[in-house]
Amino acid sequence: MSFPPTLKQLRYLVALHRTNHFGKAADACHVTQSTLSAGLQELENLLGTQLVERTKRSVMFTALGEEIVRRAQGILNDVDDLTDLATSAKDPxxxxxxxxxxxxxxxxxxxxxxxxxxxxxxxxxxxxxxxxxxxxxxxxxxxxxxxxxxxxxxxxxxxxxxxxFHDPFLVAFPEGEAPKGGIKSTELDEKRLMLLEEGHCLRDHALEACQLLGRGARREMAGTSLNTILQMVAAGHGITLLPGMAVEAGLTEGTGVEVLPFADIVPTxxxxxxxxxxxxxxxxxxxxxxxxxxxxxxxxxx
Structure with missing residues (x-):
């Protein structure tokens, strides 16, 4: 008689796929690495096929392993949703x-x-x-x-x-360079515009805002954080778009940066x-x- 995979084995497999590292997967599952490895080996023995190619330096899933991970994730989500359903029914x-x-x-x-x-x-x-x-x-x-x-x-x-809710973008200038009386969308100098590096959705939304304003952006000038961008602006190396909540929270205080809202179109x-x-x-x-x-x-x- 064959037995179906256990939820524990499936969680081990999904954790390994997500972390691509046996030690990190074991930590995520709150077990030892040997326990996780043994559980995965049991799963492979149970299914009668190899799911993971193991080397000293890397972890690679077989094509069947990838498909089983995908299905296992759906099973685990459904199980978690059952628990959440019961919890929500008692008191949402x-x-x-x-x-x-x-x-x-x-x-x-x-x-x-x-x-x-x-x-x-x-x-x-x-x-x-x-x-x-x-x-x-x-x-x-x-x-x-x-x-x-x-x-x-x-x-x-x-x-x-x-x-x-909508969070408006504002324009940050080096001290003394902000136009008097606000800035219009047509006055935004895209050649001086600096944004966050790839991977931050704020960059994508700022670029969309630039397109809304009919402007471009200096894609070669990017920072790893808003603080880095602000330091570059304060040093006179360009301008940037900042989310209103960041300015409202005091991000620009003491930086030597001046912030203005747009006088016409308000990108958000x-x-x-x-x-x-x-x-x-x-x-x-x-x-x-x-x-x-x-x-x-x-x-x-x-």
Whole structure:
């Protein structure tokens, strides 16, 4: 008599695929590396086929291994959703919610929304993770995160999106170079415009804003963080677009950078939540979204 794979074995396999490293996969599963390796070997023996090619320096999945990982992830998500369904049925506003936040939102919005969430949703326990958009997207699809606080739009597959509010872009100039009385979209000098490096969705949204304004951007000039970009602007090396929430949170204070809103067209990025469409806790996430939206409105982000 043959036995089906266990959920534990499937979790080991998915963790290894995600981390591409036996030690990191074992840590993620809270087991020893030998336990994880033994579990995967048992899975391969059970299925009668090799799923992973092992070498001293790399881990490579076979074609069948890739397909089994894909199906295993769906199974694990369904199992997790069953647990979430039971929890939500008892009390949708109670329990743990694992939320990811991108770096161009986290330091500016979290300090404002966390007190409001604690006050209005006291039985909801938020576990937070900050990372880039692509990584958070993968984690929500794999079921390791329940939802992500994102800047929309962002292609993350078949997920539910809940737009909350618009965050306007402002223009940052070196001290003394800001035009008097504001700046029009036609006056934006794309030859001096600096943005974040590839991989940050803020860069993509800023580029979309530039296209809205009919302008370009210096793609060869990129920074790893908003702080780096601001230092370059302060030193007179160019200008940049900043999200309004960052300015409102005091990011530019003491930097020697002047910030102006646009005098005509106001480009924005949309702040919102995403989660797997199959996740049964949509009512929980919508309640969380309402609190975040209220905070955005209170801080003049709409």
């Amino acid at each position: 506003l109670k329990g743990i919610v694992r939320m990811g936040v991108i770096p161009t939102i986290a330091p500016f919005l979290l300090p404002k929304i966390m007190p409001a969430i604690s006050r209005k949703l006291p039985d909801l326990e938020l576990h937070l993770r900050e990372d880039k958009s692509a990584e958070l997207c993968e984690l929500v699809r794999s079921g390791e995160l329940d939802l992500v606080l994102y800047a929309l739009p962002y292609a993350c597959g078949d997920v539910a999106e809940l737009p909350l 990025r949309t702040i919102g939540l995403i989660w797997r469409k199959t996740n049964p806790r949509a009512s929980t996430f919508e309640a969380l979204g309402r609190v975040i939206k209220e905070v955005g409105a209170d801080h003049h982000l709409s």
